[in-house]
Amino acid sequence: MKRLLTAAVAAAALWATACTGGHPAITPPPPSGNYTSASLTGTYAFVTSGEAITSGGTSATPFSRTGSFIANGSGGITGGVYDVVNAGGTSSGPITIMSGSSYTVNADGRGTLTFNINSNGAPATVNFAIVLTSTKDGLMMDETASGNQASTGSGNFILQNTAAFGSAVSGSYVFDFSGVDASVSPESFVGQFSASGGVVTSGIEDANDNFTLTNGAISGNFAPDPANSATSGRGTATIAGQTYAFYIVDSTRIRFVSTNTGGVGPMLTGDAIVQPTVPAAPSGSFVFLVAGASANGGLTRVARFDVSGSTVSKLLMDVNNAGTETEFSPSQLSNASINYDSTTGRGIVSFQSSSTNVYSFVFYLSSASNGVIQEVSPNDTSPAFAVADGSILAQSGSPFTSTNITGPYAMNWSGLVTSGGTFANQDEEDLLAQETIKSLNLSGTYDLFQFTGLTLDTDRGSTGSINFNGGDGTGGDGKSATLNVNLSNASQIHMEVYFVNPQLAFFANKDNNGAQRIVAGILKAQQ
Amino acid sequence: MKSKTRLLLLLLMLAGSLTLCLSLDAQQAMPSDAQLLRTYNASREISLVGTVVKYETASAVPPMGAHSIIQTASGQVDVHLGNAKVLEANHFTLNAGDSVRIVGEPMALGEGTYFAARIVQKGTQAIAVRNAKGFPLSPASTLTPAQREVLRGVR
Numbered sequence: 255m256k257r258l259l260t261a262a263v264a265a266a267a268l269w270a271t272a273c274t275g276g277h278p279a280i281t282p283p284p285p286s287g288n289y290t291s292a293s294l295t296g297t298y299a300f301v302t303s304g305e306a307i308t309s310g311g312t313s314a315t316p317f318s319r320t321g322s323f324i325a326n327g328s329g330g331i332t333g334g335v336y337d338v339v340n341a342g343g344t345s346s347g348p349i350t351i352m353s354g355s356s357y358t359v360n361a362d363g364r365g366t367l368t369f370n371i372n373s374n375g376a377p378a379t380v381n382f383a384i385v386l387t388s389t390k391d392g393l394m395m396d397e398t399a400s401g402n403q404a405s406t407g408s409g410n411f412i413l414q415n416t417a418a419f420g421s422a423v424s425g426s427y428v429f430d431f432s433g434v435d436a437s438v439s440p441e442s443f444v445g446q447f448s449a450s451g452g453v454v455t456s457g458i459e460d461a462n463d464n465f466t467l468t469n470g471a472i473s474g475n476f477a478p479d480p481a482n483s484a485t486s487g488r489g490t491a492t493i494a495g496q497t498y499a500f501y502i503v504d505s506t507r508i509r510f511v512s513t514n515t516g517g518v519g520p521m522l523t524g525d526a527i528v529q530p531t532v533p534a535a536p537s538g539s540f541v542f543l544v545a546g547a548s549a550n551g552g553l554t555r556v557a558r559f560d561v562s563g564s565t566v567s568k569l570l571m572d573v574n575n576a577g578t579e580t581e582f583s584p585s586q587l588s589n590a591s592i593n594y595d596s597t598t599g600r601g602i603v604s605f606q607s608s609s610t611n612v613y614s615f616v617f618y619l620s621s622a623s624n625g626v627i628q629e630v631s632p633n634d635t636s637p638a639f640a641v642a643d644g645s646i647l648a649q650s651g652s653p654f655t656s657t658n659i660t661g662p663y664a665m666n667w668s669g670l671v672t673s674g675g676t677f678a679n680q681d682e683e684d685l686l687a688q689e690t691i692k693s694l695n696l697s698g699t700y701d702l703f704q705f706t707g708l709t710l711d712t713d714r715g716s717t718g719s720i721n722f723n724g725g726d727g728t729g730g731d732g733k734s735a736t737l738n739v740n741l742s743n744a745s746q747i748h749m750e751v752y753f754v755n756p757q758l759a760f761f762a763n764k765d766n767n768g769a770q771r772i773v774a775g776i777l778k779a780q781q
Numbered sequence: 782m783k784s785k786t787r788l789l790l791l792l793l794m795l796a797g798s799l800t801l802c803l804s805l806d807a808q809q810a811m812p813s814d815a816q817l818l819r820t821y822n823a824s825r826e827i828s829l830v831g832t833v834v835k836y837e838t839a840s841a842v843p844p845m846g847a848h849s850i851i852q853t854a855s856g857q858v859d860v861h862l863g864n865a866k867v868l869e870a871n872h873f874t875l876n877a878g879d880s881v882r883i884v885g886e887p888m889a890l891g892e893g894t895y896f897a898a899r900i901v902q903k904g905t906q907a908i909a910v911r912n913a914k915g916f917p918l919s920p921a922s923t924l925t926p927a928q929r930e931v932l933r934g935v936r
Contacts, residue, residue, distance in 0.1 A: 306935045313870055313920035317935050340932040341921040349936060374934045403936060438922040439912055465820070465914045517929060549821040549897060549915030550844040550890050551863075576844030578891040611819070637820045637914060670845060678839035679865055680846055770845050 276745030276768055280715030282699035283690070285362040287662060287780070293359055293389045295327035297414040299487065299501045299509050300336070301523055302382070302396045303433070304407015304668070305682050305705060314681070314705060316341040316434065317405070318523040319396075320511035322414060322486035322501050323351055323369070331355035331369065335482050337499040337511045341438045343519035345512070347499060348482055359386060362662065363780050364688045364699060367394065378402050383701040383712070385664035385688045388781035389413070393666045395686035397703050399710050406703040408668040408684045415504035419487040422452040423476040423500075423508065426532075428599060428618040429459075430626035431510060431524035432546070432643050439464035440547045440641035441520055443494070444628040445472060446529060446598050446618050452476040458598060459494060460616045460628055465549070465637040467630055469616075476500065496520065527620040535594040536561050536601065536619065539568075539649035539730060541752045542627050543760040544615070545669075545774050546642025551576030552670050552772035553640050554762040555613075555629070556752050558649060558729045559590065559603070566590035568730040569605055571613070572750040574762055577672075577770045581750065582607050584732045599625070602634065615646075623648035651755040654727025654735070656694045658756040659720060663689050665698070667761070667775025673706035674769070681705040683773060685741075687716055688780070694720040700741065714742040720751065727753055737761050737777075744768060751777070818889035821897060821915020829853055829860070829883040829896065836875040838865035844890055846917060849875055851883065851896075860885070860896045863910040863917035870920045873901070873908045885911070 299322050307314040321336020334355075337347030352370040359365040363386035370379055379400060386392040390413040398405045426448040435441040445459030454474035461468045474493035482488040487502035491510065496519070498510045505528065512522040541558045557571035569587040573580045587605045594601035604614040612632040619625035628643040651658060664687070671683040682705045689698035696718035702711045718739040725733025729752060737749040737759075745768025751761040757779035763771045817825065831853035840848035847865035851858045860883055862868065868875070875881070885898040899911040911917055924932075 308931065308934055311931065313866060315921040315924070315932055315935075316919070317932070338935055340929070340935055341919075342924055342929045342932070344929050344932045346933050346935070369936075371936050373936045378936055380936050398936075402934075405935070434921075437912065438919060439914070439916050464912065464916060517926075517933075547916060549911070549917075550861075550888060551846060551917055575890060576846075578843040580891065632819070637822065639819055641916075672839045672841075672845055674839070678837070680839055766841075770839075770841060770843070772845060 276743065277740040279742040280717055280740065282713055282715035283697055285360040285364065285699075287361045287363060289359050289361055289363040289386055291329050291357075291359050292327045293363070293386055294325040294357060294365070295389070297322055297324045297416055297486065298411040299414050299503045300394060300409060300411035301509055301511070302394060302407040302409030303523055304396050304405060304684060306398075306403055306405035307708075308403050309401060316521060318407075318433065318511055318521060319409075320499065320501060320509050320523055321348070322488065323355075323367070324485070325357055329356055329358065331357055331367065333485065334369075335486050335488060337513060339512050339514070339521045339523075341434050341521045343436050343514040343521065344517045345514050347513065348479070348488060357384070362688045362699070363387070363392070363664065373402060376402075380405070383686050384411070385686055386780065387664050387778050393664045393686060393778065395666065395684050395701060395703065397701060397710055397712070399708070404708050406682055406684045406705055408666050408686070412503050412507065414487055414502065416487070418502050418504050419483055421502075421505075423449045423502075424451060425449065426529040427508070427526035428529050428620040428626055429510070429524060429526035430628070430643055431512070431522040433512070433521040433523060435463055435520045436518050437464070441522065442546065442628050442641050442643040443522070444616065444618055444626045444643055446600065447472060447474065447493070449474075449476065454493065458600065460630065462628060462630070462638055462641045465641060467634065467636045467638050496522070498522075527624065529599060529620045532596055532599045533619045533622045535596060536592070536622070539728060540646055541649045541754045541760060542615070542644060542646035543752075543762070543774060544627060544629050544642040544644040546629070546640055548575055548640040553642050554669070554772060554774040555642065556750060556760050556762045556774065558752055560730060561592055564592060566592050566603060566605065570729040570732065570734060572734070572762060572764060574772050577766060577772060579763070579765055581734060581764070602630070604633065617646050623650075647754045647758070649728060649754055652726050652728045652753075654722065654753045654756060659694060659727075659753070660691055662780040663691055663777045664780060665689050665700075665775065665777050667773045669771060669773030671704055671706060671773070672770035673704070679706055683771070685775070689716065689718065689777075691720070696720070696739070702741065711742075716741050736764065747771070818887060818894060821886065821888065821911070823913055825886045826884055826899065827886060829858060829885070831858070831881065833875050833877055833879040833881055835877060844895065851881065858896050860898050862898050862901060864919055866920045867910050867918050867923065868901070868908060870923060871908045873903070873906060875903070879903055
């Protein structure tokens with residue numbers, strides 16, 4: 255899931271309105287499932303994005319990590335390195351994950367990661383909650399709350415194929431790097447490149463830096479990190495003039511984080527996904543989620559459409575623009591069009607809700623069912639309405655019902671929440687949960703970190719429900735699906751949910767019940 | 782010295798913006814073309830002068846963030862000030878009765894409009910709360926180089 259652009263930080267300890275009143279405390283269900291410590295075995299590439307406040311700091315600052323850790327299958331983290339980049343550009347890395355680091359995994363796939371590291375010459379720890387979605391991947395949430403650092407953020411980890419570490423980067427890839435520029439204004443890059451022997455031989459990108467859209471050719475190169483390449487897949491790269499650290503996941507994916515030797519530059523993270531061949535023009539049903547910011551504030555869009563040839567139909571889109579939520583039904587979205595370049599996988603889909611509200615998105619497909627997407631409204635002209643990007647995926651497996659939406663799922667959301675009280679403010683909120691879905695009802699356990707008051711809740715019970723509102727669950731029939739979530743001692747949170755397939759869904763909040771929010775997230779089935 | 786330099790810079794920005802002052806009445810100044818109101822355009826900036834009626838660090842009214850109701854000569858205007866933490870980081874306070882000058886422009890959101898502030902001035906203190914493209918600033922936008930260096934300790 256794409257991280258939302260975060261705002262500032264709360265220093266005072268407050269109770270957010272989201273966590274007072276409302277639903278009573280919920281007893282978490284006992285962990286059940288087949289996961290064990292052995293489920294986390296091997297070398298995993300991870301990424302988190304969020305914000306941190308350090309000892310003596312006056313405000314929290316957005317930052318991202320990307321790296322690699324080695325789990326021994328019995329609760330030990332035996333090594334690893336990672337890179338950190340902060341908003342404004344200071345970067346650190348590779349940071350060594352030291353001996354004594356550890357992890358836990360419960361039967362339900364929930365667990366923890368604890369990294370022992372060195373911070374400014376002194377021992378320190380960083381802590382994460384995790385939910386395994388298989389033995390090969392999972393979701394994670396930063397919940398460090400020590401005297402040195404409090405940090406939150408959401409991300410994921412993927413099993414690396416260490417056999418791929420020795421290979422020079424080659425092949426065609428589609429990428430999405432997003433974050434903030436050196437001035438801490440929003441920035442997004444999506445594109446496609448082909449590399450051979452660690453050199454980008456051709457490439458294009460669409461950039462949106464602080465509402466200015468550009469596109470054009472890019473160049474670049476990759477080099478292994480002699481000290482860490484063999485154990486973590488780490489290397490360094492320059493793409494379109496920006497330096498990055500990268501981590502090879504396997505032959506299909508590379509993770510990137512920007513590095514800035516001078517201490518000033520962008521904070522960017524993202525993945526490049528292999529594009530084995532340029533896919534044919536998109537056909538069928540698609541769901542997309544973009545997140546970012548407009549001049550009003552935080553922005554999320556989650557939407558779906560059908561495409562056949564040049565005809566785009568059955569549009570549905572839910573928007574949260576700085577706390578104002580709007581659902582556009584198929585009858586409210588018109589003049590849809592799509593064009594596609596079959597030599598690169600680049601396309602643009604556009605539609606409108608009125609003559610003055612035109613929505614345009616550029617996308618790059620890595621396969622017929624997977625791609626990255628960036629908002630270029632209105633009509634691909636600057637100034638852009640927003641800086642926002644995310645994922646576009648083929649929708650399959652419908653109708654979605656209680657029969658195929660069932661079993662254990664990991665759930666994560668990230669974004670902004672407004673707290674109440676005397677010192678009311680807005681700040682980041684991250685939630686990571688494991689939920690069992692039965693008869694479209696949810697029951698599970700969550701961790702929640704609200705930076706509005708540096709309030710970390712762990713191991714709390716949650717319930718919820720999914721409602722297809724009489725439709726087939728795709729939204730293509732104009733009947734949107736909703737997800738209501740009950741957290742302990744909080745007002746019910748209402749989401750619009752778009753199922754990509756029975757194993758994956760995107761969601762975003764549909765109203766401000768309980769608290770003003772701008773969050774988006776995913777539900778992902780556990781294997 | 783650095784803070785004085787920043788203040789001077791902001792005042793210069795403010796002075797430049799004031800030359801574009803179109804009206805003290807934000808309501809009358811709103812362009813009729815709704816599309817113009819979707820994006821922030823510095824060429825449309827105007828200046829509001831008035832008195833603070835109400836200030837909320839986190840209003841329930843969108844857009845998310847700090848809002849102030851400003852009494853101008855021609856009526857009350859809902860002003861969005863972005864992230865309250867930016868004001869707090871600059872030790873900038875707003876209280877009912879304060880006289881303020883605000884540079885910004887009307888923006889559309891949902892079915893309504895609001896006034897998006899870019900610079901807020903009270904007395905001789907002027908604070909930027911949006912960048913020139915209209916993006917609401919965060920406290921991280923205002924960090925000094927020394928404060929950025931401290932972030933190297935983030936793990």
